[in-house]
Amino acid sequence: MIKKIWSYFQDRPYPAGTVIGDRYELVKILGMGSYGITYFCRDQIGGRNCVVKQLKPSKKKTKQGGQAYEYETTLLQQLDHPSIPKFYQQFQHGGDYFFSMEYMEGRNFEDLIFEDQTKYNERESLRIIQQLLPIVEYLHENGISHGDIRIPNVMMDQQQHMKLIDFGLAREIANESDRDFNALGHFLLFLLYTTYVSDKKKEASWEEELTLRPSTRSVIRRLFELDEPYSSLRELSDDLTRAINT
Incomplete structure (x- = not known):
């Protein structure tokens, strides 16, 4: 129970308006999964909407969390299909791990x-x-x-x-x-x-x-x-x- 409570506070999403990675302005949270938090962002440098995914802080020191983050980022960089989000950038902010990708309309x-x-x-x-x-x-x-x-x-x-x-x-x-x-x-x-x-x-x-x-x-x-x-x-x-x- 204590572990769950600690994870809840540790994994609180960044609030709207936060600029992460010195370029991505967080507009809203799109969802939370087992390992990640997904945000809809505005790329202030690229001038485009995008999606930024964060590895949950509670998972970044675990073997499974690190492997999931590395595998997903590596995989997306290898794929090139119009119906699959394009990978943009992998970065860190405040000690947390992120990557950005294409925002898919629909x-x-x-x-x-x-x-x-x-x-x-x-x-x-x-x-x-x-x-x-x-x-x-x-x-x-x-x-x-x-x-x-x-x-x-x-x-x-x-x-x-x-x-x-x-x-x-x-x-x-x-x-x-x-x-x-x-x-x-x-x-x-x-x-x-x-x-x-x-x-x-x-x-x-x-x-x-x-x-x-x-x-x-x-x-x-x-x-x-x-x-x-x-x-x-x-x-x-x-x-x-x-x-x-x-």
Whole structure:
């Protein structure tokens, strides 16, 4: 308990208006994760909006925290894709560790679903997954698993382009279970449940609650390895196309 209280005070975010690294004016906090605090900032030198991520002070002296920070910064410097934030700079401020990166325009699906109350029907949900696949494929071609494909980390801009953010849990692909299929299945279910209205008192499985076409049901079962698992994203893409056109 004492450790948690100490971490709470130690990990308090910098207040709005603070200038960190002698160039980044903190506008607002975007979020806090296990290892980091993310800020929306104004780059006073570059004249652009950006995102600055801080390694939590309580984590900077731990082996896991240091490794997570170094891995994410190294990884982002290696990636070059329009739907993935560009890495800008790694720096220290007040003894804390930071890095800056591109601010991606758009809304994440957590906000779209819970704030905007956006609903996605079956075909729309499948199309969103299909639009996301080229980004995931780019990562896999570079031997990287995102590791955290969830509604807060997937964005869509006004032109309906998909973006993938937050690489704090990304890792090198060591085996087939690292290929993000399970996460894609959960993301798809989140989209499908936006149109679900419960009329039952007891919770049931997604197969009992959702009324889906057999082709869509098959995609989800394979993503969760309930049936023969997918061997490639190309195979998944082909199944998504068939399900959309059914």
